[in-house]
Amino acid sequence: KITGAGTAGIVLGGPTQAACSTDLPSAPTPSAMPDRPLGKTGHRPRLFSLGGQATLEKPGTRDESVAIINRAIDLGVNYLDTAAAYGQGISQTYIGEVMATRRSEVFLATKTNNRTRDGSMQLLEQSLNLLKTDRLDLWQLHNISTVAQLDQIFAADGAIHALVRAREEGIVRFLGITGHANPNVLLEGLNRFPFDT
Numbered sequence: 001k002i003t004g005a006g007t008a009g010i011v012l013g014g015p016t017q018a019a020c021s022t023d024l025p026s027a028p029t030p031s032a033m034p035d036r037p038l039g040k041t042g043h044r045p046r047l048f049s050l051g052g053q054a055t056l057e058k059p060g061t062r063d064e065s066v067a068i069i070n071r072a073i074d075l076g077v078n079y080l081d082t083a084a085a086y087g088q089g090i091s092q093t094y095i096g097e098v099m100a101t102r103r104s105e106v107f108l109a110t111k112t113n114n115r116t117r118d119g120s121m122q123l124l125e126q127s128l129n130l131l132k133t134d135r136l137d138l139w140q141l142h143n144i145s146t147v148a149q150l151d152q153i154f155a156a157d158g159a160i161h162a163l164v165r166a167r168e169e170g171i172v173r174f175l176g177i178t179g180h181a182n183p184n185v186l187l188e189g190l191n192r193f194p195f196d197t
Contacts, residue, residue, distance in 0.1 A: 033076045039197035041174045043107045045079035052082030052091035065094035073105050083111035083142050084123045092130035100132040111142035112159060115152040120162035138197060139163060140176035150189055160193060
């Protein structure tokens with residue numbers, strides 16, 4: 001029990017009931033949550049991060065969502081990831097409420113599921129408004145699963161041109177590609193463009 005409680009304290013970044021008990025030997029000061037490198041960004045997200053799905057994308061969960069986001073940051077989470085598609089903007093709205101006062105504490109990522117330049121630029125403007133920020137740390141192509149999608153993204157009017165423009169204008173720092181289905185398609189995307197994540 002003591003070892004388990006001490007481990008929980010280290011992972012969560014705070015003392016535990018067992019570690020604070022006066023009849024037990026004093027526990028070492030908990031270390032910070034471990035971190036890992038994030039692609040080519042130079043950022044080191046902590047072992048636990050917060051994604052913008054589940055509760056955070058459901059209508060009518062504002063109070064609970066804002067509490068979850070604040071608690072995650074309080075516990076040391078320094079990477080938040082959402083997408084324009086999560087709850088059709090609901091997730092970005094709830095995260096934006098917290099970003100209005102805590103933007104400097106996290107590496108903020110969102111995604112475009114539009115495959116065109118103009119459509120992605122419109123989503124970027126909407127995302128910035130909902131997230132209550134003037135910049136993103138990471139903007140990603142969302143859920144790429146086919147070569148046909150890559151062909152559309154890399155066409156003359158494709159989404160890649162929106163990503164590059166946003167980075168050139170300093171609106172986003174890093175660019176990424178994501179997927180859930182076919183790693184070979186993601187590898188092809190990485191061969192076509194030097195994504196940061």
